[in-house]
Amino acid sequence: MQGKNIFATRWGIIVVGAIIGILAPLLQKLGNPGNMGICVACFERDIAGAIGMHRAAVVQYMRPEIIGFVLGSMIAAYLFKEYRPRVGSAPIVRFVLGAFAMIGALVFLGCPWRAVLRLAGGDGNAILGLLGLTFGIWIGTLFLKKGYNLGRTQTTHATVGWMLPLIMLGFFILMLIYPQAEGQGQSGVLSYSLKGPGAMHAPLFLSLIVGLGIGFLAQRSRFCTMGAIRDTVLFGQTHLLGGFIALVVVAFVTNLVLGQFNAGFAGQPVAHTMHFWNFAGMTLAGLAFALAGGCPGRQLFLSGEGDGDAAVFVMGMIVGAAFAHNFGLASSPKGVGPHGIAAVVVGLIVCLFIGFTMRRKGV
């Protein structure tokens, strides 16, 4: 479709950020966990649990929001003739970055989306997470300035771009075949948490519809939380930042209206108060997102518009979540996991190795 894309204007992205800022706290009101109306990392982790890739009983649920993000983006991409199947830009590196991005996010307990929703809900620990995120992205911009890149994609068959959307559709069908049963932790092949954050969720179809809507809007507006910070640091461009700030401000107001605002550091929902590791976990996540060219939400939206490499990043995140829980890397409200600190150190070394060694040579 030719003509101006109104969502790509300054006001377009602000409106999209504001809409997400209303919908995310509403999802929490409707049943999603505290300050977790939407969390791409947490929800992908819950999906990993639902399909049995990890056995952390409190975080197992096939989150329809994630399914909606991918499919909503795909609908928008087809409607506006922006579906472009492409693949082949260092997929295995993106997989590894996805895995470590997830591990870093689970040390903090949230992706950038949840970091701002936690802030908007009054969780002071989010400040450390956001500072760490910004620091990690800043390191990423240094590599970008030195010519770091992942190489070019190739145009490919439409089918390649369909793979992640089809996987998501398959997940949704599994949810219909094996629906949650009252008091049952297992329904056919799917696991469902009986307690903890995984047991807290908005009604299935509402979650799916909100996910589809946000997926659609985010594809049109190119909403990206990492890009918001990166573009500001790297180019002084505040276009994406407008959407990011609108999300924080509107989510804050919505939380006030819904009575979900509760300021403090201790006792915040699904959060811990180990300041340094909140910072360092998100430093790792921020660096990995910056090296991979998008926040976890953006990677889902890109997957919907045919980017097979973004889909590999998503799979990396889901596998990373499995490692995070199987190896004791993920934090809990009590603090970091037994091997979380080691994982952050290893992850930072891996990201630095990737950043230092993948330089532009006649790309």
Added chain:
Amino acid sequence: MAVTVDARGLSCPQPVILTLDEIKKGSDNEIIILVDTDTSKENVTRAAESQGCRINEVTSEGEGYRIAMTKG
């Protein structure tokens, strides 16, 4: 003679980095940027305009777009 920068197939934010590099260093006033996604098209034109460049023409070319600009 315009200089051409091929940013097709590159992830965010590479097309913008290449564009800004060319605007800063290039001796040519006319710059042509090739991109393959709508996102890159929007990002490149937005970044170029913020540097005072004039976008002369955006045309579909193959699987992507050809953006012709003049340095401000």
